[in-house]
Amino acid sequence: MKRRIKHVTVLGSGIMGSGIAAHFANIGVEVSLLDIVPFELNETEQKKGLTKDDKAVRNRIASENFEKLKKASPALLYSPKFADRIKVGNFDDDLPKIKNTDWIIEVVVERLDIKKSVYEKIEQFRKPGTLVSSNTSGIPINMLVEGRSDDFRKHFAGTHFFNPVRYLPLLEVIPTKDTNPEIAQFYMDYGAKMLGKTTVLAKDTPAFIANRIGVFSMMNLLHSVKDLGLSVTDIDKLTGPVIGRPKSATFRTADVVGLDTLVMVANGISASGVEASNSNDVFKLPEYIQKMVDNKWLGSKTQQGFYKKIKNAEGKSEIHGLNLDTMEYELQEKSNFPTLELTKNIDKPIDRFKVLIGGKDKAGELYRKSFGALFAYVSHKVPEISDEVYKIDDAMRAGFGWENGPFEIWDAIGVQTGIELATEAGYEVSDWVKNVESFYKVNEQGHKIFFDQNKSSYENIPGQDAFIILDNIRKDKTLWSNSGAAIQDLGDGIINFEIRSKMNSLGGEVLDGLNRAIDLAEKEYDGLVIGNQGANFSVGANLAMILMMAIEQDWDDLNMAIAYFQKSMMRVRYSSIPVVVAPHGMTLGGGCEMTMHADRVVAAAETYIGLVETGVGVIPGGGGTKELTLRTSREFTKDDVKTNRLRDAFMNIAMGKVATSAYEAYDMGILEQHKDLVVVDKNRQIKTAKMLALSLAEHGYTQPIEQKVTVLGKDALGMFYVGTDQMLAGNYISEHDKKIADKLGYVMVGGNLSEPTQVTEQYLLNLERETFLQLCGERKTLERIQHMLQKGKPLRN
Numbered sequence: 196m197k198r199r200i201k202h203v204t205v206l207g208s209g210i211m212g213s214g215i216a217a218h219f220a221n222i223g224v225e226v227s228l229l230d231i232v233p234f235e236l237n238e239t240e241q242k243k244g245l246t247k248d249d250k251a252v253r254n255r256i257a258s259e260n261f262e263k264l265k266k267a268s269p270a271l272l273y274s275p276k277f278a279d280r281i282k283v284g285n286f287d288d289d290l291p292k293i294k295n296t297d298w299i300i301e302v303v304v305e306r307l308d309i310k311k312s313v314y315e316k317i318e319q320f321r322k323p324g325t326l327v328s329s330n331t332s333g334i335p336i337n338m339l340v341e342g343r344s345d346d347f348r349k350h351f352a353g354t355h356f357f358n359p360v361r362y363l364p365l366l367e368v369i370p371t372k373d374t375n376p377e378i379a380q381f382y383m384d385y386g387a388k389m390l391g392k393t394t395v396l397a398k399d400t401p402a403f404i405a406n407r408i409g410v411f412s413m414m415n416l417l418h419s420v421k422d423l424g425l426s427v428t429d430i431d432k433l434t435g436p437v438i439g440r441p442k443s444a445t446f447r448t449a450d451v452v453g454l455d456t457l458v459m460v461a462n463g464i465s466a467s468g469v470e471a472s473n474s475n476d477v478f479k480l481p482e483y484i485q486k487m488v489d490n491k492w493l494g495s496k497t498q499q500g501f502y503k504k505i506k507n508a509e510g511k512s513e514i515h516g517l518n519l520d521t522m523e524y525e526l527q528e529k530s531n532f533p534t535l536e537l538t539k540n541i542d543k544p545i546d547r548f549k550v551l552i553g554g555k556d557k558a559g560e561l562y563r564k565s566f567g568a569l570f571a572y573v574s575h576k577v578p579e580i581s582d583e584v585y586k587i588d589d590a591m592r593a594g595f596g597w598e599n600g601p602f603e604i605w606d607a608i609g610v611q612t613g614i615e616l617a618t619e620a621g622y623e624v625s626d627w628v629k630n631v632e633s634f635y636k637v638n639e640q641g642h643k644i645f646f647d648q649n650k651s652s653y654e655n656i657p658g659q660d661a662f663i664i665l666d667n668i669r670k671d672k673t674l675w676s677n678s679g680a681a682i683q684d685l686g687d688g689i690i691n692f693e694i695r696s697k698m699n700s701l702g703g704e705v706l707d708g709l710n711r712a713i714d715l716a717e718k719e720y721d722g723l724v725i726g727n728q729g730a731n732f733s734v735g736a737n738l739a740m741i742l743m744m745a746i747e748q749d750w751d752d753l754n755m756a757i758a759y760f761q762k763s764m765m766r767v768r769y770s771s772i773p774v775v776v777a778p779h780g781m782t783l784g785g786g787c788e789m790t791m792h793a794d795r796v797v798a799a800a801e802t803y804i805g806l807v808e809t810g811v812g813v814i815p816g817g818g819g820t821k822e823l824t825l826r827t828s829r830e831f832t833k834d835d836v837k838t839n840r841l842r843d844a845f846m847n848i849a850m851g852k853v854a855t856s857a858y859e860a861y862d863m864g865i866l867e868q869h870k871d872l873v874v875v876d877k878n879r880q881i882k883t884a885k886m887l888a889l890s891l892a893e894h895g896y897t898q899p900i901e902q903k904v905t906v907l908g909k910d911a912l913g914m915f916y917v918g919t920d921q922m923l924a925g926n927y928i929s930e931h932d933k934k935i936a937d938k939l940g941y942v943m944v945g946g947n948l949s950e951p952t953q954v955t956e957q958y959l960l961n962l963e964r965e966t967f968l969q970l971c972g973e974r975k976t977l978e979r980i981q982h983m984l985q986k987g988k989p990l991r992n
Contacts, residue, residue, distance in 0.1 A: 200298055200385065200389070202224065202227070203219045203227070203298045204296040204299045205226060205227070205300050206286070206313060206317075207229075207303040207304075208229070208257040208260035208261065208283070211302050211356065212230075212302035213264040214356070214360035215300055215330065215360050217277075217281070218271070218356075218360045218390060221273045223280070225281075227284055227293075227296065228261060228284070229284045229285055232253045233255050240255070253287070254284055256285075257283035258283050264281075271360070273800060273857070286313075291320045293322075294321065296325065298325070298328070299325060299326065300328050300330060301329045302330045307338060314343060321347070323346045326350050327347060328352050328353065328354040328382065329354070330353075331355070332355055333401075335399055336352065337399055348371065348373035350374075352369060352370045352379055354368060354382060355403060356392075366393070367394075367395050367397040368394055368395070368396050369396075369403060370396075383396060387658070390875065391800060391876040392593070392876070393593035395590045396586065397586070397590075404581055404587060407580055408576065408587060408601065409591065411572050413445055413448070413457065414461055416430055417445075418481055423564075424557070425557060426527055427502070427516045427519065428529075429530045429532075429557075430561075431443075431444035431446050431447055432530040433532070437535060437544070439544030439597060447501070449494060451494065453494050453495070454493045455488065461479075461480065471575070473622065477568070483519045487500065492517075502515065503524045532558035533554070533555070533556050534550070534559045534562075537550050545598070545604070545607050548607045548608050552612075564619075564620045567616030567620030570624060571620070571622030573601045574617075574627070577648055582649060583645060584602040584634050585600075585602075585635075585643075585645045585656050587600060588600020588603050610631055627648040637667045641667045642659045643664065662879060663881045663882045665691070665693060666728070669683065672685075674715070675712075678704050679694065679696035679704035680692065680694055680695060680704060680709070682708065685885045688720050689722045689724060689889055690715065690716055690722075691723075691881065692708065692712035692723060694725075694732075695729065696737075698731070698733075699731060699732060699734060700734055701733055701760070702737035706763045709766075713767070716770070716772045717772050721888075721893075722774070722888030722892045722896075723888065724881060725775070726776070731779070731781035732777075732779050732802070733786030734784070735784025735786055736785045738811065741756075742981065744756070744971075746977065757817070757967055757968065763817075764792045764817050764818040767792040768792040768794070772896065774888075775794065775884040775885075775887050775888045776795075777799075777883075777884040778802050778804060779799035779802050779880060780801065782804040783804070784817075787805055787815075787865060788817040790804065791818075791819065791822045794870075794891065794899075795871060795884075796870075796872070797871075797874060797880055798860065799875075800856055800858070801857075802854070803854065805851065805854055806823070807851040807853060808848075809850070809932075810979070812931065812970055812973060814935065814938060816964055818963070820848065820959070821942075821959040823865075823943075824844065824943045824959060826864050827844040831905055837911075838907065841944075842918075844864060845936075845939065845943055847863050858873065872887070904945075904954050904956060906954055907945070908944055908950045909947070909949055911940075915936070915937065915944070916940070919940075920933075934970075938970060942966050945959070
């Protein structure tokens with residue numbers, strides 16, 4: 196029987212409960228968000244004369260948390276309007292309604308007795324066959340279902356989401372000994388396909404997988420900081436992006452998570468008695484940690500932890516780090532390690548590890564000790580917490596934001612080298628590792644296979660048929676490449692164009708590759724996908740090139756470069772083969788223009804897309820201004836106030852607005868509901884884009900005919916001028932901002948036309964390019980571009 200999830204009830208509306216409710220709402224599921232009835236009236240309720248029987252009082256806790264959910268930053272919802280899918284209530288009045296829900300998710304306080312009392316109430320109203328799961332992060336799952344009915348136990352499992360639920364993709368599924376295997380598989384499949392999660396089947400062991408490994412790694416560093424005489428800022432510099440970890444690294448992460456939470460998990464693991472003595476020592480609290488807990492220096496929640504914001508003598512705020520010897524906060528010096536200098540020209544973290552462990556300074560010593568300890572530790576966690584190495588790596592990437600899991604790092608260093616590091620650090624690896632050549636390989640089909648220690652052979656990682664991983668096919672399927680791009684054969688007559696320049700910016704080498712890809716597809720293939728699997732799809736045009744030409748006043752070459760960009764975007768739209776673009780992450784400026792010119796778009800839900808060129812003093816010059824004008828003109832009707840629609844599109848460009856999700860991009864007109872798709876799981880994106888391109892080809896794709904655009908002429912331009920005059924008068928914009936906005940309006944109304952007129956796309960492209968060049972000649976524009984380049988920031992406002 197196919198199980199459909201139309202309605203979910205979340206019990207507990209705190210940070211995790213609200214995040215889970217929001218993410219189900221994001222994918223179109225209706226949600227009931229319930230919490231306890233308050234024990235007493237608050238001051239506001241007393242002043243209003245309310246009683247404990249009033250619904251507003253009884254729902255207050257869930258309602259207040261729901262309001263926080265709606266205002267959260269970064270946003271928990273893909274679109275503010277999705278909040279309508281969530282209804283609040285309370286346990287006493289609304290629990291009987293769970294007879295009509297499909298899935299009950301318990302997210303109440305981490306106390307076994309309270310959770311069991313909630314389950315007892317659920318049993319009174321739950322319909323047989325209804326799913327029930329717990330988001331517990333520390334209580335053994337088997338203990339939760341003691342005393343429950345057979346049907347309850349068969350449908351119950353741990354479903355451990357990570358906070359923030361929208362942004363951290365890990366979902367650990369922990370079945371009990373009584374969970375029906377088909378139900379466990381449903382949780383796994385639904386989490387992956389519908390919620391877009393990296394689902395990992397975990398055993399019912401302390402802290403499950405990600406927290407077990409992640410907390411060990413953090414606690415090991417908390418001990419090493421004093422052993423090696425390093426500072427908190429030293430450790431954070433060494434354990435952040437340089438090794439493919441989040442910017443918050445170690446100590447900032449502890450501050451964000453809360454030192455009390457870290458201590459609770461560490462103590463729980465230590466008290467469980469499952470660790471060997473030398474590993475268990477790692478989970479014991481250093482003296483300075485205990486002092487911080489006693490002082491309530493718990494991190495962000497108490498405004499001080501390892502870091503504290505302090506006002507200096509001039510009254511300016513500074514971030515001071517905790518001196519672990521004096522236990523006082525001080526402005527810490529910038530860390531400088533020769534080992535890090537050796538990795539400056541190595542782009543990928545996975546390629547840096549061999550260099551890092553060879554360092555002759557304290558950095559190299561830290562890496563050797565920490566990785567040696569980590570390798571030994573994870574080797575003994577197979578099969579204790581997982582039978583397969585890939586599950587541990589998946590959990591660390593998805594739950595802790597590591598770019599590479601521990602076994603992947605071990606492979607990069609070399610298995611034998613990793614064993615030697617462990618020995619030097621005072622640890623012994625598990626015997627099963629000693630005869631392993633590597634933990635992963637790629638087979639002839641381009642699928643990653645892993646070493647299965649139970650079978651002593653390499654096995655397929657399940658579920659890879661749903662993915663196309665470019666790293667796995669690049670070696671054998673690359674048809675062409677240059678310094679900024681590559682073309683791969685995806686099979687079945689579809690090729691992929693991959694941007695891989697620095698920050699995936701769009702320069703001449705990328706545009707040359709794009710045109711080559713379209714030429715190749717038109718001659719020998721059935722369709723083209725434009726997709727990559729970097730951190731971001733594209734941050735926009737190559738600003739350095741534009742700046743150089745503008746400073747040298749090389750206007751002819753700059754004009755030709757912009758014309759080439761426009762022509763390339765128009766080829767994306769008007770080629771003889773279907774072109775599907777797969778944006779994700781930052782998709783700004785030229786990346787947005789490329790997306791808007793596709794036949795179809797398969798966007799990751801986490802796509803931050805917009806035309807942001809006004810931020811550096813120009814207008815979109817690669818067809819973006821033309822395209823949004825064209826799309827707006829399609830919506831004009833006889834009785835419509837056309838200028839209002841055009842004004843909305845104008846404001847999106849003029850303000851450099853960026854959609855905070857693919858769903859917001861629908862609202863902005865950057866994506867189109869009737870043809871563009873959104874996928875929640877980014878890993879499925881290129882495979883989905885390939886299948887869509889293939890479907891278009893098989894259903895008889897025909898090259899589109901260029902369209903006419905209705906522009907509104909001088910009357911609409913007057914409206915824009917009045918608006919920008921008022922903005923300037925109110926000090927909302929500068930003189931230069933007004934000049935940019937006025938020129939943008941000039942292009943969007945069609946220039947000097949006296950009345951509404953139909954024009955060609957090329958007419959608007961010419962206006963767009965002419966205006967772009969004019970603005971490039973402005974001193975203020977050149978200053979803005981220089982500032983962006985100095986800061987190393989992408990093209991955005």
